[in-house]
Amino acid sequence: MTVGGIVLAAGGGTRLxxxxxxxxxxxxxxxxxxxxAALTAGGCDEITVVAGAYADDVVAACPPGIRTVVNPRWAEGMSTSLRAGMDATTGHEVIALTVVDFPGITAGLVRTVLAAHRPGTITVPMFGDRPGHPVVFDRRDAEAAAREAVGDEGARRFLAGHRDRVRRLDCTGLADPGDVDVPGDLALLDRRDVTRGDT
Known part of the structure; x- marks a missing residue:
């Protein structure tokens, strides 16, 4: 089994x-x-970063060996970035999908979710009642999620339509589930202890 990681990093950061x-x-x-780094150390065989707004700067900032794809339709919503990422990610049986604004992600979290994934399921890490990333799909399901996605919803439509196959995995303590939406969010996350899942 090989794993392709997709990082959705195309947004314009309007709230920032x-x-x-x-x-x-x-x-x-x-x-x-x-x-x-978390996806790589956690077990992904290849990483694809989807850029859009600020594409030149985001592509330039990618570490060596990372595949990049530019989504010219990024302003139409996350769904277009999901499709762009899937189009560029070939040859992997499993897809680990994450957004870039999840700074609490750790290699330990990624390893745990990948190890728990079973064929035919969609594995979602949970932090209490809050879902997080990465979400892990069989390739066929990731392709279907990309086809069905509309606007800025990402894979949510697909997950809602296949609740019976969604495996919610308790990952409390493996990562800080906070995301980054407004200027103060990243500073708050930096002050928290998010090292527990790093190894």
Missing amino acids: GGRAKALLPHRGHPLLHTVV
Whole structure:
């Protein structure tokens, strides 16, 4: 089984005053590096980063060996980035999907979710009653989720339509589930202890 990781990093960051979330400083480097490093160390065989707004800067910030794809339709919503990512990610039986604004992601979390995944299911890490990332799909399901996605909903429509196959995995303590939407969010996350799932 090989795993393709997809990082959705195409948004315009409008609630952050027009700043690219992927490029926000986090522990001494761009936030994108935190996410890519966790996916790589957690077991993904290949990583694809989908850029859109600020594409040149996001692509330039990607670590060596990371596949990048530019979504020219990023302003139409996350659904177009999901499709762009799937189109660029070939040859993998399993897909691990995450957004870039999930700074609490750790290699330990990724390993746990991948190890728990079973064929025919969609594995969603849960932090209490809050879902997080990465969401792990069989390739066929990831392709279907990309086809069905509309606007800015990402894979939510597909997950809602296949609740019987969604496996909610308790990952409390493996990562901080906070995301980054407004300027103060990243600073708050930096002050929390999110090291427990790093190994």
